[in-house]
Amino acid sequence: MKNKKSNEHQVIKVLKDYNAGKSGLELYEKYGVYGTNIFELRQKYKDLGMDILVELVNLNEENGKLKTMYTDLYVQYRKLKDLLKEDF
Numbered sequence: 001m002k003n004k005k006s007n008e009h010q011v012i013k014v015l016k017d018y019n020a021g022k023s024g025l026e027l028y029e030k031y032g033v034y035g036t037n038i039f040e041l042r043q044k045y046k047d048l049g050m051d052i053l054v055e056l057v058n059l060n061e062e063n064g065k066l067k068t069m070y071t072d073l074y075v076q077y078r079k080l081k082d083l084l085k086e087d088f
Contacts, residue, residue: 011045014041
């Protein structure tokens, strides 16, 4: 990918285009992926079907949202705890 850390959405797009029969040059122009990187992606995700890979992406997104929600709640908890400490 153009950036060093590729996310799952980009991997899905690249693999779908590759499976659709696009050439390496087209994928390089569109995503900045070399042929060896496509091969590595295929090897890494070969056991996963596209439906499972999409589900993995969705779970990772939901996990990120839950982590954010947890940190927000923890900040509120700490503020309330500090506030109650001051009153007593």
